[in-house]
Amino acid sequence: MPSLLELQLGFAAAMRGQGERVHGAIDGRAIGVSARLGIYRHAIDATRLRTLASTYPTVQALVGEAFFEQLARRYAARHPSLCGDLCAYGDSFARFIEQSPEAIGPVPYLAEVARFEWLRQEAAFAADADPLEREHRAPCASAEPHALGVRFHSSVRTFRSDFPILSIHRWCETSAGDAPTLADGAECGLIWREGDQVAASVVHPSSYACIESLRAGQSVGEAAAAGSAVDPEFVPAECLQDLLDRGLIVEFTDSNRSA
Amino acid sequence: MRRASPVESKPIPVRAGIGLRAPHVARVLAERPPVAWFEVHSENYFAAGGAAHDALERIRGNYPLSFHGVGLSLGSADRLDRAHLRRLRSLVERYQPALVSEHLSWGAVGGEHFNDLLPLPYTKEAVDLLVDRIHEVEEALARPILVENVSSYLRFHAELTEAEFVGEVVRRAGCGLLLDVNNVYVNSVNHGFDPLSYLRELPGEAIGEIHLAGHTRKTGLAEPLIIDSHDDHVCPEVWALFGQAIARFGARPTLIEWDANIPSLEVLIEEAAQATDRMEVRRAESA
Structure with missing residues (x-):
């Protein structure tokens, strides 16, 4: 009789279609051992497919269910689940798609869409935090911008793509209006959690540069300069006010101390 | 952001509850339907924050709550996933559910997770390992847990029957037993044993919860499955x-599990009512 470890390693190999060494440990009866193992293999495949489809609905909509299933199977073979919590499964799907010519050939922006959808998942599951109350915003008005930093809500993510990623995502969700075309150009923006929904918005590249600077821990003064470098007309106060109004800033910090 | 104080959940009544699934959460929050208690899958709340936690904080104020784990992989030859256990402990500390349960199965080896409830060989080695693991989990959570008998589609050559195996683990670990009656029936058909004999082997005093569910009978095979x-x-x-x-x-807190093709909340409430009625009849007969 094999040890528990030997048996489980053999079972795992059978789930990957890599050998029959566990067969001898199984009481087959009339329904054969392969068929019995196949029930488990099918259930495991179905769980992984369901999980990826739930995380990447836009990718699935763009390539269709049959091709998505093929992608999911190949992904599972190369990237096994490493966690008992399925929410973590699929974190490298975008990189996998990037390396799959058969996927990005027909849909060159597919990996970028997948990256966007994983950011949405991260935003959905990020820690809760209270937005900065209006009465706590006043001190920032008089602070020296180069000494002032911000802490974002933990759900805030940014995206930047050469393709109109958010427009594609929204069109796949609703099919409303004309389909976006690649001529619509690049999009950058923000993703965050708003109530029980994940929200996203395109922002001007100057605002994106400012927000990225703040997210990197730079001061408001440095972030303002980053925004102005993209667009001399950039108004930092409007960008900050927009972030505050959306509840995306949870704290003003002393950037000298955090640095 | 709401954050509950760590007060203990209401105790689970000896009535039938329902497994809380995403399609019903909004109605449960809005209408507070007459459900005796809810059970949730622990891993569905492993995220740091978000809508699911917000809903569960509110639901726990109105209903007794049980946490049912599907991903700890108690029976793996690998050591327990410490990160998974830490997250479970954090969840249990936050919500203080009345019951915490896991499965007598495995799901990971060599670091690879299959995210399924895979069958164990009914051997003394597996009993020893499970007893140690259950103690480790109970120590980490600072509370007793229940372990559930699982359904299976194959049997390994074994030293014990399934009922002997389950009974031995529960007796030696001193933990509770979550008796899944549907799983006993499924396995009795799939492996050709008498389900009543199975029940007779179990340590009845350890049973803290019962599960009931529907299943699918395959046709056209060489034997029933x-x-x-x-x-x-x-x-x-x-x-x-x-x-x-x-x-x-005797009657025990009983759960209706329905995880796929999920019906309306009314159907689940009716199914739970049937279970509660049967327990009431049993109580009246034995009074």
């Missing part, structure tokens, strides 16, 4: 076995 699909009503044979179980062990 049932898939534990949790996608239908409890079948007459499982209701009958449930009656036998509560006649033998």
Whole structure:
């Protein structure tokens, strides 16, 4: 009789279609051992497919269910689940798609869409935090911008793509209006959690540069300069006010101390 | 952001509850339907924050709550996943559920997770390992847990029967038993044993919860086979076995599990009412 470890390693190999060494440990009866193992293999495949489809609905909509299933199977073979919590499964799907010519050939922006959808998942599951109350915003008005930093809500993510990623995502969700075309150009923006929904918005590249600077821990003064470098007309106060109004800033910090 | 104080959940009543699934959360929050208690899958709340936690904070104020784990992989030859256990402990500390349970199965080896409830060999080695693991989990959570017998589609050559195995683990670990009556029935068909004999082998005093569910009977095979699909009503044979179980062990908190092709909340409430009615009849008969 094999040890528990030997048996489980053999079972795992059978789930990957890599050998029959566990067969001898199984009481087959009339329904054969392969068929019995196949029930488990099918259930495991179905769980992984369901999980990826739930995380990447836009990718699935763009390539269709049959091709998505093929992608999911190949992904599972190369990237096994490493966690008992399925929410973590699929974190490298975008990189996998990037390396799959058969996927990005027909849909060159597919990996970028997948990256966007994983950011949405991260935003959905990020820690809760209270937005900065209006009465706590006043001190920032008089602070020296180069000494002032911000802490974002933990759900805030940014995206930047050469393709109109958010427009594609929204069109796949609703099919409303004309389909976006690649001529619509690049999009950058923000993703965050708003109530029980994940929200996203395109922002001007100057605002994106400012927000990225703040997210990197730079001061408001440095972030303002980053925004102005993209667009001399950039108004930092409007960008900050927009972030505050959306509840995306949870704290003003002393950037000298955090640095 | 709401954050509950760590007060203990209401105790689980000896009535039938429902497995809380995403399609019903909004109605449960809005309408507070008459459900005796809810059970949730622990891993569905492993995220740091978000809508699911917000809903569960509110639900726990109105209903007794049980946490049912599907991903700890108690029976793996690998050591327990410490990160998974830490997250479970954090969840249990936050919500203080009345019951915490896991499965007598494995799901990971060599670091690879299959995210499924895979069958164990009924051997003394596996018993020893499970007893140690259950103690490790109970120590980490600072509370007792229940362990559930699982359905299976194959059997390994073994030293014990399944019922002996389950009974031995529960007796030696001193933990509670979550008796899944549907799983007993499924396995009795898939492996050709008498389900009543199975029940007679179990340490009845350890049973802290019962599960009931629907299943799918495969046709056209060389011998009977049932898939534990949790996608239908409890079948007459499982209701009958449930009656036998509560006649033998007494009524216990009972859960209707329905995880696929999820029906309306009314259907689940009606299914739970049937289970509660059967327990009431049993109580009246034994009074």
